[in-house]
Amino acid sequence: MEIRQTVDAIMVARGTLEADNMAMILPDRSLDKQPIRCLVSRKGNFDPSHKVFATPGGDIHLIVADPADDFDPGNYPRATATHRATVQDFIENSAMSLGIERLLCEGGGTLAKSLIESDLIDEYRLTLAGHTLIGGSKAPTLTGHLGDYLGKSTKLSLEGFERNAGGEIFLTYLRHQ
Numbered sequence: 001m002e003i004r005q006t007v008d009a010i011m012v013a014r015g016t017l018e019a020d021n022m023a024m025i026l027p028d029r030s031l032d033k034q035p036i037r038c039l040v041s042r043k044g045n046f047d048p049s050h051k052v053f054a055t056p057g058g059d060i061h062l063i064v065a066d067p068a069d070d071f072d073p074g075n076y077p078r079a080t081a082t083h084r085a086t087v088q089d090f091i092e093n094s095a096m097s098l099g100i101e102r103l104l105c106e107g108g109g110t111l112a113k114s115l116i117e118s119d120l121i122d123e124y125r126l127t128l129a130g131h132t133l134i135g136g137s138k139a140p141t142l143t144g145h146l147g148d149y150l151g152k153s154t155k156l157s158l159e160g161f162e163r164n165a166g167g168e169i170f171l172t173y174l175r176h177q
Contacts, residue, residue: 001026003125007104009036009058009095011087014046016107021050025057034058036098040087040111044071053078061098063090087111088118116154121175124156128169 004010010024017024017039024037034057039046044064046053052060059080064071065087073082083090095103105111115121160172 003104004035007035007102009038009098009100009103011038011040011063011103011105011111012107013111014039014041016111017050017052018047022106023051023055023057025055031056035104036061036100038063038090038103040064042066043068044073044082046076048075059098061090061094063087087114088120091118091120119154121154123175124173126171126173128171129167 004026012020012022012024016022025034036058037052037060039052039060040063042065044062044067046062053076055078060076060078062073062076062079062082063086064082064084067084073079083094085093091103105115112121112124155176156173157176158171159174160170162170164170
């Protein structure tokens with residue numbers, strides 16, 4: 001929540017949205033000061049009954065690269081706009097016109113991988129929680145699924161290390177300029 005206070009928009013992929021049952025709002029902010037909510041799904045298969053579509057908050061933008069045949073933006077009444085674009089295209093072509101200068105992307109390795117590959121990350125924050133580190137052969141990694149490697153390395157510097165009372169570790173990496 002502390003990081004969310006500093007951004008204009010929050011982006012999550014469909015899997016994280018559903019797994020974390022997110023409304024993507026800041027409880028202590030008025031409705032007119034909520035961050036824009038950017039939801040990413042390659043095919044646009046969002047659940048129209050998900051609480052994000054029922055919860056008042058920032059504008060909702062659907063980012064759908066390759067919509068499924070049955071994708072209907074009309075199924076999402078709180079959605080402000082649908083962008084038929086990749087994440088990279090959305091950030092490069094639409095984000096600034098929406099007033100997004102600082103975008104927080106929360107979620108899994110698939111979204112992180114696409115942002116890293118597109119050279120769109122300036123800061124990478126990682127939370128390590130002991131209860132979520134152990135996974136099976138199909139568990140996603142920091143940059144997608146096991147064996148789905150990045151095409152090149154990205155140089156980041158560890159700039160912050162914190163540990164809370166619950167045993168979680170927070171790492172902050174900044175991109176080399």
